[in-house]
Amino acid sequence: MTDVAVDISNVTKMYGSFTALKDVSLAIQDNEFFTLLGPSGCGKTTLLRTIAGFEDITKGAIRLYGDNIADLPPNKRPVNTVFQQYALFPHMNVTDNVKFGLLRLGQDEATASARVGEVLELVQLTQFADRLPSQLSGGQQQRVALARALAPNPKVLLLDEPLSALDLKLRQAVRLELQQIQHETGITFIFVTHDQEEALTMSDRIAVIADGRLQQVGSAREIYEAPSNKFVADFIGETNLIDVTVTDISNGNATCTLPSGATFTCPAADGAQKGAGHLSVRPERVAMTKPAKSLLQGKASRQIYLGTDMHVEVTLDDQEVVTVRVQNSETTHIPSIGETVGLNFEAGAARLLVD
Amino acid sequence: MAKKLDIRRFPGFLPVTYLCLFLLYAPLIIVMIYSFNDSNSITNWGGLSLRWYVDVFWGVESEKFKTAAMNSLLIAVAAAITSTSIATMAATAMLRAGKFRGKSIGFALINLPLMVPEIVTAVALLIFFSMIGFTTGYLTILLAHIVFCIPFAYLPIAARMQSIEEVYEQAALDLYASRLDAFRLILLPLMTPGIISGFLLAFIISLDDFIITNFVKGAGIETLPTAIFGAVKQGIKPNIMAISTLLLLVSVVFVTLSYLVGRMGQNKK
Amino acid sequence: MAGALTTSKASNNSTYAGLGNLLMLPSWLVIGFFLVLPVGMMLIYSFLTKEFRGGIIWEFSLAAYDQFFFDRGLFGDDPARIEWTYIKIFWRSIWQAGVATFFCLLIGFPTAWFIATRTGNSRSIWLFLITIPYWVNLLIRTISMKFLIRDTGPLNEFLISTGIISDPIHIINTNFAVQLGLFYSYLPFMVLPIYASVERYNFALSEAAADLYASRITTLRQIILPTVKPGIIAGCILVFVPSLGAFLAPDLLGGAKTFMIGSLIEEQFKGNAGNWPFGAAVSMILLSMVLIVLTYYARQQSKSGER
Numbered sequence: 001m002t003d004v005a006v007d008i009s010n011v012t013k014m015y016g017s018f019t020a021l022k023d024v025s026l027a028i029q030d031n032e033f034f035t036l037l038g039p040s041g042c043g044k045t046t047l048l049r050t051i052a053g054f055e056d057i058t059k060g061a062i063r064l065y066g067d068n069i070a071d072l073p074p075n076k077r078p079v080n081t082v083f084q085q086y087a088l089f090p091h092m093n094v095t096d097n098v099k100f101g102l103l104r105l106g107q108d109e110a111t112a113s114a115r116v117g118e119v120l121e122l123v124q125l126t127q128f129a130d131r132l133p134s135q136l137s138g139g140q141q142q143r144v145a146l147a148r149a150l151a152p153n154p155k156v157l158l159l160d161e162p163l164s165a166l167d168l169k170l171r172q173a174v175r176l177e178l179q180q181i182q183h184e185t186g187i188t189f190i191f192v193t194h195d196q197e198e199a200l201t202m203s204d205r206i207a208v209i210a211d212g213r214l215q216q217v218g219s220a221r222e223i224y225e226a227p228s229n230k231f232v233a234d235f236i237g238e239t240n241l242i243d244v245t246v247t248d249i250s251n252g253n254a255t256c257t258l259p260s261g262a263t264f265t266c267p268a269a270d271g272a273q274k275g276a277g278h279l280s281v282r283p284e285r286v287a288m289t290k291p292a293k294s295l296l297q298g299k300a301s302r303q304i305y306l307g308t309d310m311h312v313e314v315t316l317d318d319q320e321v322v323t324v325r326v327q328n329s330e331t332t333h334i335p336s337i338g339e340t341v342g343l344n345f346e347a348g349a350a351r352l353l354v355d
Numbered sequence: 356m357a358k359k360l361d362i363r364r365f366p367g368f369l370p371v372t373y374l375c376l377f378l379l380y381a382p383l384i385i386v387m388i389y390s391f392n393d394s395n396s397i398t399n400w401g402g403l404s405l406r407w408y409v410d411v412f413w414g415v416e417s418e419k420f421k422t423a424a425m426n427s428l429l430i431a432v433a434a435a436i437t438s439t440s441i442a443t444m445a446a447t448a449m450l451r452a453g454k455f456r457g458k459s460i461g462f463a464l465i466n467l468p469l470m471v472p473e474i475v476t477a478v479a480l481l482i483f484f485s486m487i488g489f490t491t492g493y494l495t496i497l498l499a500h501i502v503f504c505i506p507f508a509y510l511p512i513a514a515r516m517q518s519i520e521e522v523y524e525q526a527a528l529d530l531y532a533s534r535l536d537a538f539r540l541i542l543l544p545l546m547t548p549g550i551i552s553g554f555l556l557a558f559i560i561s562l563d564d565f566i567i568t569n570f571v572k573g574a575g576i577e578t579l580p581t582a583i584f585g586a587v588k589q590g591i592k593p594n595i596m597a598i599s600t601l602l603l604l605v606s607v608v609f610v611t612l613s614y615l616v617g618r619m620g621q622n623k624k
Numbered sequence: 625m626a627g628a629l630t631t632s633k634a635s636n637n638s639t640y641a642g643l644g645n646l647l648m649l650p651s652w653l654v655i656g657f658f659l660v661l662p663v664g665m666m667l668i669y670s671f672l673t674k675e676f677r678g679g680i681i682w683e684f685s686l687a688a689y690d691q692f693f694f695d696r697g698l699f700g701d702d703p704a705r706i707e708w709t710y711i712k713i714f715w716r717s718i719w720q721a722g723v724a725t726f727f728c729l730l731i732g733f734p735t736a737w738f739i740a741t742r743t744g745n746s747r748s749i750w751l752f753l754i755t756i757p758y759w760v761n762l763l764i765r766t767i768s769m770k771f772l773i774r775d776t777g778p779l780n781e782f783l784i785s786t787g788i789i790s791d792p793i794h795i796i797n798t799n800f801a802v803q804l805g806l807f808y809s810y811l812p813f814m815v816l817p818i819y820a821s822v823e824r825y826n827f828a829l830s831e832a833a834a835d836l837y838a839s840r841i842t843t844l845r846q847i848i849l850p851t852v853k854p855g856i857i858a859g860c861i862l863v864f865v866p867s868l869g870a871f872l873a874p875d876l877l878g879g880a881k882t883f884m885i886g887s888l889i890e891e892q893f894k895g896n897a898g899n900w901p902f903g904a905a906v907s908m909i910l911l912s913m914v915l916i917v918l919t920y921y922a923r924q925q926s927k928s929g930e931r
Contacts, residue, residue, distance in 0.1 A: 049637070052529060053528075054525055054637050055637055073528070074525070074528040074529050075528045075529070075530075075531045075534075076531075080530065081525075081529045083522055083526055085520075085522065087520070087522040087523050087525070087526040088526075089527075089541055091544045100527065100532070101529075101530030101532075104527075104530055104531035104532045104533075104536060105531050149530075152530065362827060362830040362831055362843070363827060363830075364741070365734070365737065365840065365844070367734065368735075368737055369738055371734035371735060371738070372734060372735045372738040372739070372750075374731065375731050375734075375735040375754070375815070376753060376754070378731070378808065378811070379757040379808075379812070380757065381772070382765065382768035382769050382771070382772045382808070383760065383764075383765065383768050385771070386764075386767070386768040386771055386772075389778075398776045398777075398781075441650045441651055441654060442651075444647045444648070444650055444651070445647065445648060445650075445651045447643075447647050448640075448643070448644045448645075448646075448647035448648045451638055451639050451640045452639075452640045452641055452642070452643050452644035453638030453640075453644070455641075455642070455644035455645060457644075457648065458644060461644075461648045461651065464648075464651060464655050464656070464660075465651055465655070467660070468655065468659060470865075470915075470918055471659065471663065471911065472865065472866065472868065472869030472910060472911065472914055473866070473869065473871075474885075474886045474889050474890070474907070474910070475663070475666075475869065475889075475907045475910060475914075476659065478666060478889060478893065478904065479659070479662035479663045479665065479666040479907070480658065480659075480662050481893060482665050482666050482900065482904060483662035483665050483666075486669075498654075498658050501654055502654060502659050505654065505655065521637075521638070525639065528639065534639060534640060534643075537639060538640070559759050562761070563759075563761045563762060563763075565761075565762065566871050566886075569894070570893065580761060583764070583767070584763060587770075587876065591767065591770065591771055595767065596771070599761075599768070602761055602764055606759050606760045606761060607759075607760070609759070610755070610756055610759040614752055614755075
């Protein structure tokens with residue numbers, strides 16, 4: 001059975017005349033690791049803060065397991081937050097930080113202490129119980145923040161870029177740990193990040209947000225392989241956007257004319273229309289061949305060395321640039337600058353986008 | 356090798372700084388030295404002695420100065436406690452209550468006592484108290500002191516509150532704390548250094564005031580500054596220098612304390 | 625207040641949103657009651673008639689302001705001529721305060737600059753040394769100055785004993801003594817705001833100027849001074865305004881010839897003159913002047929803020 005944990009319907013948030021969130025509707029499932037992904041300033045943190053209760057909403061409703069919580073202050077909402085810089089109370093030790101919420105909920109000292117022990121064990125910080133936050137490393141502070149937010153057993157845990165203050169190696173380790181804790185506790189996680197790699201590796205589902213609007217919701221694979229619009233395709237990973245003219249759309253497939261004049265049929269995103277459009281093709285799905293048997297032709301104009309791979313930029317006759325990713329091995333032929341090459345890709349590798 | 360040009364340095368600024376310090380401290384140090392003068396005259400040097408300190412505590416005028424000192428102390432403590440509480444609430448309104456009607460005029464109000472010249476405040480209060488038939492006495496002095504101590508207490512308190520991120524209180528609210536709990540358990544403990552600084556500065560300011568006190572004090576009631584002023588009007592006597600030295604040391608101790616508390620708070624962060 | 629309470633459901637992201645006016649209430653009560661209201665009453669008083677023996681009569685009168693600006697002869701029936709006595713006292717006060725401000729700037733700017741260009745601990749120690757005298761009782765500092773510059777005081781004794789002079793220099797009770805006293809009273813007020821703006825000054829600007837062939841003096845004139853100007857103006861106001869209404873320095877260090885506004889006011893209430901409406905009127909004139917200066921300052925600040 002799937003239950004909706006957080007139901008966000010038609011939420012709009014204005015700051016004066018600035019629209020931070022525009023008509024966002026989103027259903028987050030129970031026990032889901034859900035990520036809000038987008039560039040900074042896109043509204044993802046605002047959305048998280050409206051769920052936590054730190055921002056009111058201008059229009060719409062937020063339901064938590066069916067109850068409208070949009071008018072409740074943060075201390076009446078059964079959700080907890082892991083803050084970006086953790087916000088651990090500097091004058092309290094680890095135990096008191098974790099115990100804080102439990103005592104405010106009216107638990108007695110003994111019950112609260114027992115729960116603190118449990119949670120500290122979960123995050124493996126039992127031996128640091130008496131330390132002050134300033135005596136802990138960044139990674140440890142991050143886990144205290146997690147423990148503190150988990151202790152009251154919230155219905156939903158909100159995580160506001162909790163890994164951004166950690167260095168790369170630690171970040172990768174904590175990702176796995178977070179995922180594991182989410183599985184163990186069965187609590188719905190709503191995770192905010194601007195880091196696509198983080199989002200792709202951890203989440204059950206991802207919502208991509210830009211300019212205060214929801215762009216696409218789906219699994220990591222759906223978002224990467226079947227982006228619904230130009231923004232998502234461009235923001236997640238790297239892609240080539242090729243100008244095409246769409247002549248026909250039927251049964252989810254589009255027939256279009258490539259810049260070279262060749263006709264090509266490939267899947268189309270929902271809502272794609274006839275006329276001028278963009279085809280998204282990932283650099284690793286483009287192959288270089290002899291010009292004669294290819295979809296597109298151009299001259300190699302630049303080589304970018306990336307270690308295991310190499311990017312070759314090919315300038316088409318209409319001055320468009322297509323990037324091709326090739327493996328760096330002795331057997332691969334890497335065209336020299338100025339060499340004429342042909343480019344090919346499968347129908348399944350390309351997708352017509354909504355502009 | 357080319358001579359390195361230090362753009363921060365201007366020749367002559369160091370000597371001026373020394374001159375500045377010299378000008379600020381020389382009169383005070385000379386008075387301190389002369390307070391140990393074993394001579395009835397303030398002009399001649401008669402060797403080192405503590406006789407004027409003995410005179411301050413046990414001499415002919417000692418009762419007068421002790422009473423005045425006690426008045427000053429009690430008023431300063433009461434004024435500092437009251438103005439610190441008021442200033443803490445005001446700072447919370449200014450920095451933690453978002454936008455509200457009357458915010459900018461409220462901010463101007465808090466700083467008003469700094470803008471009105473002291474002598475004008477003194478005159479206005481004297482007129483006000485006599486107009487409403489308020490008997491001048493301890494209470495009038497205390498009320499006046501609370502008013503002009505508020506902005507001084509406000510400065511370090513607001514500065515401290517500004518340096519504390521609001522996210523701590525948000526975290527408390529997120530963890531089911533009421534707003535009162537968030538204030539009591541989170542903001543107030545974190546504010547402590549600022550509040551102590553504010554209290555100490557308000558205390559010193561109250562202890563120092565002469566002009567306003569002189570106007571609003573009742574007949575026969577003296578604080579230390581008004582008592583000293585009255586005595587100096589008859590000419591500077593050696594016991595004045597001993598009292599001055601003592602009061603000077605009190606000020607220095609309090610300011611040093613306030614400074615150290617402020618630094619302690621910063622280091623903790 | 626009712627409106628404020630209904631918006632308290634996390635109406636904006638401030639913790640105590642909606643409680644602003646409640647938290648401001650004590651400040652309003654205390655400052656409103658014991659400063660704003662009294663100043664208002666002082667304004668009313670300045671338009672009342674004086675009683676012969678120091679009190680007032682509740683009768684509207686412009687006599688206090690008239691006395692300040694016009695001379696109508698001994699019996700009050702001569703044609704009005706400008707009365708220079710009080711205007712001169714004001715002019716002297718402005719002059720004295722101005723001279724004190726000038727010297728504070730002369731000493732204060734290099735000091736502030738020097739301190740702001742120190743680093744770490746050394747900077748905070750310098751700053752601390754400059755602030756201490758400010759917190760020492762103003763009365764005591766003024767007494768110290770009086771003690772130092774008396775005809776038979778340590779300064780004259782020192783100068784005579786070193787043979788620089790043979791007769792004591794007469795400083796006390798002169799304009800110079802008052803200027804010195806004001807300078808000494810408010811010098812830290814000049815240093816602190818200038819220090820604050822030099823501290824924010826981006827020294828890369830000086831480097832850029834030097835790189836573009838500017839000399840030290842050119843850099844100071846064309847780059848540094850315009851940038852730290854707000855601090856300099858703030859310092860000047862912080863020295864000038866309290867100097868204008870100062871009482872202790874002119875009273876203890878000056879004499880009859882150095883009479884300033886503060887003493888003029890004091891005399892109406894505490895001294896022999898006993899003319900409360902006139903004292904209130906003089907206070908109002910002083911307050912208006914100060915408010916004009918402060919408004920000018922606020923304009924300047926908001927202008928530089930807009931940039």
